Amino acid sequence: MNGGPNKPRGRDRVMSEAAALFVQQGYAATSLRQIAEAVQIKAASIYHHFDSKEDLFGTVLNQGIAVMVDAFERAAALDQPMDDQIKQHVRAHLGALFEHGPFTAAHVTAFFTAPPPVRAAAIPARDGYEKLWNDLLRVAFADLSDSDVHLHRLILFGAMNTTIEWFDPKGTLTLDQLADAIATQFLTGVTS
Amino acid sequence: MNGGPNKPRGRDRVMSEAAALFVQQGYAATSLRQIAEAVQIKAASIYHHFDSKEDLFGTVLNQGIAVMVDAFERAAALDQPMDDQIKQHVRAHLGALFEHGPFTAAHVTAFFTAPPPVRAAAIPARDGYEKLWNDLLRVAFADLSDSDVHLHRLILFGAMNTTIEWFDPKGTLTLDQLADAIATQFLTGVTS
């Protein structure tokens, strides 16, 4: 039984505190001293775990993707009608963003604040996740062209990822309701 | 006749070069020396036009809102069926993002990288723009609750604003087509 969120130790602790700060402030505005303070160590100690600030951030980005891919694959295991499958995957994506640590959130909000080399290194894994979605939607909308599927996936991703800027998991709207609203708007529009 | 995009001079030039850099790199990663280099002046000269880096960025943010509000109001002047009105406003919002200088883009991509005081100062104007949309959508979807209208506006904004991360105005997809795709997905879903 996993009774609660055991705070990670050592390297993992550095990663998750760093990710949380990158989410709030972006890459450049977050200093190693700030991260160290959150972990309750000194800045120089971070270099025992990571080669550089860029290395640390690259690791955070990759972890963010891994969380998303993992969520997608667990949602894919369920066999359901296509509309429900899509809704499950929207829910899984939002779960990765809000319920599985700050890594995916860091990927979404801080990706474009990263130095170009760090961004470039994260792109292959990112493409892999996007391919999972493209394949799903190609099946769901078999009558659409590949470029239309791609376009509507981008619009859907925009809708999902921007929730990080305003959705409050402790508010009255639940994640299930949010996933439902986004999936419905995606599938049948607002008027339905 | 405005034959072409005359490069602005003086203070305006500083603002637009700064906005372009803030879009690409965020607030913290953009230095005054970088901005000065783009304007072809020295960093200290920026202080003749602005009190501080925060002042400069705050001015950029406000200009970004002003461009959006202006685009919205010119779209509102047209009297059309509601679905076309919404499509016109989506097109206007995207126009503000891609066709009227880097100010609106800076607002969208760099707003959350700004120091909290700067962000706070920009919120009233930002709220004003969001109210324009809420009022429009309340009329369009009179059967929905205010909170549902608000929710679906947030989802729509996410879809529109994230296009800044991937849409290429020089690519094969035109802004009109993009606006059409987003408005259609919003109004009737992907399947239509």
Place this chain on the structure above:
DNA sequence: GTCTATAACATGATAGAC
């Protein structure tokens, strides 16, 4: 695995000449 001390550099900002 964490510390202290420090190097090497970049940053925002100011003073004052022209």
Place this chain on the structure above:
DNA sequence: GTCTATCATGTTATAGAC
């Protein structure tokens, strides 16, 4: 309105003790 020169501070990163 722009410049040069400079200050004070904060940054990433390294060296070496414990």
